[in-house]
Amino acid sequence: MKVLISGIGVISAIGSDVSENLHSLKNGESGVGAIRFLKTNHKLPACEVKMTNEELAAAIGLSSAEGYSRTTLLAMKAAKEAVENSGIATGSAGFISANTVGGMDRSELAYEQVAADQEQIDFSPFTTHECADSTRKVAAFLGLKGYQATISTACSSSANAIILAAKMIEQGMADVMVAGGVDALTKFTLNGFNSLMILDSEPCRPFDDTRKGLNLGEGAGFVVLESEAHLRKRGGKALAQLSGFANTNDAFHQTASSPEGEGAFLAMTQALKRANITPEDISYVNVHGTGTSNNDASESQAMLRIFDQNIPLFSSTKAFTGHTLGAAGGIEAVYSVMAIQGGCVFPNLRFKEAIAESGLVPQTEFKEGVEIQHVLSNSLGFGGNSTSLVISKA
Amino acid sequence: MKFYINGSAGVSPFLGLGEEACSIPEEGSRFARESDYKQVINPRQSRRMGKLLKMGVGSALVALKNAGLEKPDAVITGTGYGCLQDTEKFLGVMVENEETLLNPTAFILSTHNTVGGQIALFMGLTGYNFTYVHGAFSFENCLVDAQTFFHENPKAQVLVGGSDELTPTSLQVLEGLDCAPDQQFGEGAGFFSLSAEKTEKSYLAIEGYRVKFGTTNDESVKQMISDLLADCDKKEEEIDVVLSGTDIELAFPNAETIDFKQYTGVYPTAISGALLLAEKVLLGKASALIDKKGVERVLIVNTHSDEGASCMLVGKC
Amino acid sequence: MENLIEDLKKQIIEELNLEDLTVEEFGTDELLFGGNIGLDSIDALELIVLLEKNYGVKITSKEDGKKVFQTVRTIAEFLESNK
Numbered sequence: 155m156k157v158l159i160s161g162i163g164v165i166s167a168i169g170s171d172v173s174e175n176l177h178s179l180k181n182g183e184s185g186v187g188a189i190r191f192l193k194t195n196h197k198l199p200a201c202e203v204k205m206t207n208e209e210l211a212a213a214i215g216l217s218s219a220e221g222y223s224r225t226t227l228l229a230m231k232a233a234k235e236a237v238e239n240s241g242i243a244t245g246s247a248g249f250i251s252a253n254t255v256g257g258m259d260r261s262e263l264a265y266e267q268v269a270a271d272q273e274q275i276d277f278s279p280f281t282t283h284e285c286a287d288s289t290r291k292v293a294a295f296l297g298l299k300g301y302q303a304t305i306s307t308a309c310s311s312s313a314n315a316i317i318l319a320a321k322m323i324e325q326g327m328a329d330v331m332v333a334g335g336v337d338a339l340t341k342f343t344l345n346g347f348n349s350l351m352i353l354d355s356e357p358c359r360p361f362d363d364t365r366k367g368l369n370l371g372e373g374a375g376f377v378v379l380e381s382e383a384h385l386r387k388r389g390g391k392a393l394a395q396l397s398g399f400a401n402t403n404d405a406f407h408q409t410a411s412s413p414e415g416e417g418a419f420l421a422m423t424q425a426l427k428r429a430n431i432t433p434e435d436i437s438y439v440n441v442h443g444t445g446t447s448n449n450d451a452s453e454s455q456a457m458l459r460i461f462d463q464n465i466p467l468f469s470s471t472k473a474f475t476g477h478t479l480g481a482a483g484g485i486e487a488v489y490s491v492m493a494i495q496g497g498c499v500f501p502n503l504r505f506k507e508a509i510a511e512s513g514l515v516p517q518t519e520f521k522e523g524v525e526i527q528h529v530l531s532n533s534l535g536f537g538g539n540s541t542s543l544v545i546s547k548a
Numbered sequence: 549m550k551f552y553i554n555g556s557a558g559v560s561p562f563l564g565l566g567e568e569a570c571s572i573p574e575e576g577s578r579f580a581r582e583s584d585y586k587q588v589i590n591p592r593q594s595r596r597m598g599k600l601l602k603m604g605v606g607s608a609l610v611a612l613k614n615a616g617l618e619k620p621d622a623v624i625t626g627t628g629y630g631c632l633q634d635t636e637k638f639l640g641v642m643v644e645n646e647e648t649l650l651n652p653t654a655f656i657l658s659t660h661n662t663v664g665g666q667i668a669l670f671m672g673l674t675g676y677n678f679t680y681v682h683g684a685f686s687f688e689n690c691l692v693d694a695q696t697f698f699h700e701n702p703k704a705q706v707l708v709g710g711s712d713e714l715t716p717t718s719l720q721v722l723e724g725l726d727c728a729p730d731q732q733f734g735e736g737a738g739f740f741s742l743s744a745e746k747t748e749k750s751y752l753a754i755e756g757y758r759v760k761f762g763t764t765n766d767e768s769v770k771q772m773i774s775d776l777l778a779d780c781d782k783k784e785e786e787i788d789v790v791l792s793g794t795d796i797e798l799a800f801p802n803a804e805t806i807d808f809k810q811y812t813g814v815y816p817t818a819i820s821g822a823l824l825l826a827e828k829v830l831l832g833k834a835s836a837l838i839d840k841k842g843v844e845r846v847l848i849v850n851t852h853s854d855e856g857a858s859c860m861l862v863g864k865c
Numbered sequence: 866m867e868n869l870i871e872d873l874k875k876q877i878i879e880e881l882n883l884e885d886l887t888v889e890e891f892g893t894d895e896l897l898f899g900g901n902i903g904l905d906s907i908d909a910l911e912l913i914v915l916l917e918k919n920y921g922v923k924i925t926s927k928e929d930g931k932k933v934f935q936t937v938r939t940i941a942e943f944l945e946s947n948k
Binding site for chain 2: 160194195196254256265266268269270275277278280281283284285286287289290293299300301302303304305306307309314318321322327341342343346347348349350364401402403404405406407408409417420430535536537538539
């Protein structure tokens with residue numbers, strides 16, 4: 155059974171909805187900048203969503219942001235857009251979401267009181283700590299009454315959410331599902347990635363030979379997935395088709411990717427097989443491309459193994475959005491649909507020189523008028539988790 | 549869907565890793581029984597591991613050994629809270645040192661998929677690997693995913709497991725939130741090697757399960773159980789023991805009903821502990837906890853009023 | 866220098882949880898990475914934190930770390946030269 159994408163919603167540092175994101179991607183306007191909202195001592199660049207929690211709440215019609223984590227607010231905003239874009243009746247729809255640190259944006263502040271051993275501690279922010287909190291609140295907010303799941307597989311989380319939803323639809327366990335993921339920027343993740351020494355103190359340069367690391371970002375990206383029968387019956391419109399996917403493990407190191415990119419290679423190979431297409435059929439690859447020395451080198455090797463000398467157009471959009479962790483796969487799935495809709499390829503900003511060992515050159519300018527038949531979108535993460543999605547013209 | 553159980557292992561307040569029979573949890577203790585993880589994980593590999601990782605990875609390795617399986621085709625794990633010890637450690641140093649001199653190890657190990665990732669790393673598994681973190685229904689999420697995996701790979705062997713840890717700080721927070729349940733908070737890990745087809749190793753089966761989300765009430769939970777019995781073509785009379793994790797009164801003609809959380813403690817993936825307990829009851833290894841003998845079929849029920857409900861039927865095969 | 870070497874061994878064993886290794890067995894010229902000690906890239910990051918915390922010496926890149934962290938002796942020599 156065909157799994158179709160009938161709605162998309164996104165919020166990131168380059169815009170609060172699909173049209174704003176598209177505008178920034180077209181015009182090369184990156185979301186990297188000095189940190190404004192997060193209270194941190196670090197002077198690192200990052201990709202914050204340019205809205206306060208109260209502004210986010212107002213944008214989705216909540217009277218106050220009180221009691222909500224930023225994670226939940228971001229997810230509500232993007233999931234609402236996806237649902238509205240598809241025009242589905244939410245009643246029986248399922249919701250498969252993903253994130254890496256749940257409501258850590260509130261927990262890390264409350265933890266200061268615990269660490270200081272204060273006599274009176276306000277424990278209430280911890281109620282939003284667990285990863286499932288945002289999933290439950292978004293489902294309730296949008297009236298999604300079907301199956302629920304929350305996935306946390308590091309940086310591949312939301313791509314995996316899309317996989318589960320697709321499998322359930324293919325197998326007749328559901329007709330329509332909203333799937334994707336979210337993460338808010340937190341001190342916890344900023345300091346975590348800083349302790350790994352993989353944050354660039356300048357705007358990141360994915361796939362460049364002189365790349366120094368990644369910039370963290372925040373945001374959310376969701377798609378509405380539907381069975382062909384369900385879409386037809388309600389007279390909805392398909393934006394694209396999810397034609398293939400695969401989840402594999404690199405089984406190499408807890409945080410680093412293998413030099414030959416085994417996990418990514420297996421994921422891409424199996425996703426192509428599932429879509430019943432060959433590497434030559436791929437029009438565009440939205441690479442994981444974090445901008446770290448290790449990821450981009452490893453992913454390059456995996457691409458060379460798949461495509462050999464016929465590398466398709468490819469780019470990392472993380473130079474725009476930063477690495478949004480649990481949201482990355484969802485946001486990039488939305489961008490993949492936008493590439494198909496617009497017949498365009500988004501630029502890989504700040505690239506100058508190819509990585510010496512691989513020589514791969516990404517698309518550096520916004521390119522229009524391209525027939526995009528199949529997009530391959532990669533998401534790779536800690537714990538060796540590797541996921542590829544194939545998104546195709548419906 | 550029916551799942552055959554081919555091997556299992558776990559730790560809980562009522563069970564130590566690798567122990568055959570259940571014991572009465574120590575008075576006042578909320579923690580999983582002390583286990584010697586060095587027997588299963590070599591010290592070099594376990595040197596960085598916190599409690600959750602030792603419980604989860606240790607249980608996974610023993611479950612696979614019991615199933616006589618070197619390489620499962622998929623690893624699907626669930627955890628409500630993830631690696632709390634490492635999360636707290638990193639947060640603690642971050643606050644104390646004002647965002648300087650932070651050890652990366654605690655951060656690396658704090659991600660929720662560390663248990664699944666480490667299992668893949670130790671055993672060289674490049675296959676399907678998912679981690680579910682949907683609160684009290686994380687383990688149920690694993691079963692649903694296992695079902696989708698078996699649908700595509702009927703001959704596969706899938707490792708599923710749930711694990712959660714309790715730390716002094718998480719206990720302080722849980723008590724501070726005043727969400728104290730009737731039973732004590734707890735922790736544990738339960739891992740199961742499953743197949744959709746009966747193998748020579750199969751000794752028990754999850755005959756069926758149901759899960760639903762959203763607000764529940766007496767009626768909807770009872771309906772869910774009737775639906776499950778209908779799925780499995782079983783009658784109420786055929787249930788010998790109910791392991792209940794719900795306030796809803798459940799009475800079946802021939803069943804003894806037991807609140808499983810008095811043995812597992814209260815934690816998000818406690819239902820994986822209840823499944824371990826069901827196994828022991830069916831295998832006659834739970835006499836320290838439950839009097840009933842000759843048990844053929846156990847019903848497990850799990851409800852969380854605003855979030856959802858699930859039930860599972862486990863029997864001999 | 867000898868005291869420094871002994872201190873470093875103790876700190877490395879403790880900080881990296883090398884429970885199966887004693888100070889006596891820990892060869893001063895033994896390779897930390899790739900040899901019997903078998904440290905990995907996460908340990909390298911931990912060593913950077915250890916040196917900054919205990920000796921106030923900052924290593925800012927992984928490449929510098931590679932040169933310094935060959936053996937306990939190379940670390941000790943680096944610390945001596947940075948006093």
